[in-house]
Amino acid sequence: MKLHLARWVVSELPVGWEAGRFGDIVSIIRGVTFPASSKIYERSDDVIACLRTSHIQDKLTWDNIYFIPKHFVRKEEQITLRNDILMSMANSSNLVGKVCINDSDSAACFGAFLAAIRCNEINFKYVYHFLRSADTQAKLRASASQTVNIANISVNELEKLEIPLPPLAEQERIALALDLQLSQTDAIKARITSVSMLLSKFRQSVLASSLSGQLTRTWRRENPLPASSRNDIAKLSLAWGWQDLPDSWDVEIYCQVVQSRLGKMLDKAKNTGISTRYLGNINVRWNSFDLEDLQEIRVSQEELRDLEVKKGDVLICEGGEPGRCAVWSQDDSGIVYQKALHRARTSDRVLPQFLAFSLKNDADNNSLSQLFTGSTIKHLTGSALKNYPLRLPPVSEQIEIIARVEQLFAMVDHLEAKVATAKQRIDALTQSLLAKAFRGELTPQDPNDEPASVLLERIRAQRAAAPKPKRGRKAAKN
Structure with a gap:
């Protein structure tokens, strides 16, 4: 065994193995850059499919593919080949560095947030498994630069990665x-x-x-209740996919049984008063709250009285995942909420948890989306929410x-x-x-294998003898 000082860790390598610098062993190809306005959603002779980070799953997916004009592919090597390893170079911190293998012969390029790792002289499956190991993934993410929402792995950092190299x-x-x-x-x-x-x-x-x-059909037979006097709801039933409702159930519009308002605008320049913790969209999960690292905002005493979250309040997301909600169960929280949330205070005709169940059900079946505004970023505005129809059993049945x-x-x-x-x-x-x-330790070493040192020398010699790539643009071929 030989002791080798790696870039991140001291490790022992078996006899016949070598530690190699990643960029000296594989080819790393940057993705294609192009303006967002160049995306095309129909195939033609002048365009080529473009892979992006969402396609990098356990296996390469081709869902929701778009195309770009071929002239943006400036190098032929930017067209991915079978057995290329595709890596997410820019993504959220938990997804950056994710890899998969292209097992297709379909013609496609790849966007600037991806890189193709091409293994011409070593086994591509070995490299793929190395890159997906927890240790390597941790090193890649540690080397990434971080902006507000995106982590970036540079080609330069990836080239420095050290890989244990056995004989071929x-x-x-x-x-x-x-x-x-x-x-x-x-x-x-x-x-x-x-x-x-x-x-x-x-x-x-x-x-x-x-x-x-x-769910409570048997309960109603055992606990008979008078029929409601609801009006005809045929149109609502059709729009919201309702089946026939029990005779004792009523239907009301949200604003008739719920008091609702948005929270405080975040504006450090204008906000004054006491520094107070607040709930944002990110703190509201389905049926629970994430209260770690709550931010603070200055509020006046009057605002604290108006905006403090009370026991039984339902906090509903206005954006992000519109409709996501949870019921607050604490007393005297001293916590307020920001404008990205609706605070719902229910009347005595609807229990808070029943309202939360209704929103979750209608979010799951996608019927709630008919209230959303916005084509790309969806919102559930106050004016839309007030028209949300609620199926209301008697309170005793809601409890059950x-x-x-x-x-x-x-x-x-x-x-x-x-x-x-x-x-x-x-x-x-x-x-x-x-x-x-x-x-x-997974497979036995064979002393008759050609040592990795000889393989590395051969790779260096081949690369030294290879012609230097010419500068200039080269359009993608069919």
């Missing part, structure tokens, strides 16, 4: 062994994901059943519905915790296999 024959053995073993863990992970999806659908079906009256839904959701929470634990274990197993591979 051993690279192939390692890649084959990882493909075999990780296919099994991936199959287990897929089954775990399918269970998560089933639990999510079960939650949605519980809410749908509760808002249609099916809330109890049953929470009981069923508690069961789902328990199952989801078990699923999350199983996923953590399979993820840990995946990373354990990858770590063993790059320590030389």
Whole structure:
């Protein structure tokens, strides 16, 4: 074993292995730059498909592809090839550095937020598995520069990455062994994901059943209630996809049973008073609040009286994910809320948690979106929200519905915790296999393999002898 001082860590390499500088072993190709106005959504002879960060999943996807004029592809190498490794070079901090393999022969270029890693002299599967290992991903993200919302990995930093390089024959053995073993863990992970999806659908079906009256059908037979005097609701039923409602249920418009208002505008130059914590859109999750790192804003005593969040208030997102909401359960919070949130205070005809269930159900089935404004960034304005129709059982039935839904959701929470634990274990197993591979412990070494040092010398010689790329623009070919 030989001791090697890597850029980030001291590591021991098996006999016959070498530590290589990433940029000296692979080719890293920057993506295509073009103005946003050049995107085209129909195929023709003059355009080429353009891959972007959203296509970099566990496998390369081709959903929602757009095209750009071919003249923006200035180098032929910017057309991706089969077995290229595509990396997200600019993304959120938890997604930057994500990689997948192009297993298609379809003609496509890739945008400036991606890079193609081309392995001409070494095994591309070995490199791919190395790049997806937890240790490498952590190093890549640590080297990324950070702006407000985006982390960027520079080609220069990626080139400096150090990769443990076995003999070529051993690279192939390692890649084959990882493909075999990780296919099994991936199959287990897929089954775990399918269970998560089933639990999510079960939650949605519980809410749908509760808002249609099916969940408490037996309860109503045991607890008969007088029929309501609601007006004809045929148009509302059609627009909102309602089935026949129980006779005892009523229908009201939001503004008739809820007092609602937006919060305080964030303006440091104009705001005065006491420094006070506030809830923003990001703090409101579905049915819960994230209260870590609450920001502060100056408010007057009058504003604090008007805008303080009280027990039973429903906080509803105006933007981001419009309609996302949660019920505040604390007393005397001393917390206010900003203008990106609606605060709903319900009348005695509707319980806060029932309103939250209604919003969640209609968000899940997409009927709530008919109230949204905006083509790209969606908003749920106050004027739109006041026209939101609510199916209202008698309060006694609302209490029963809330109890049953929470009981069923508690069961789902328990199952989801078990699923999350199983996923953590399979993820840990995946990373354990990858770590063993790059320590030389997954497959046996063969003393008859050509040492990696000879491979590295050959790569250097080939690169030195290769003609230098010519400057200038080159349009993409068909």
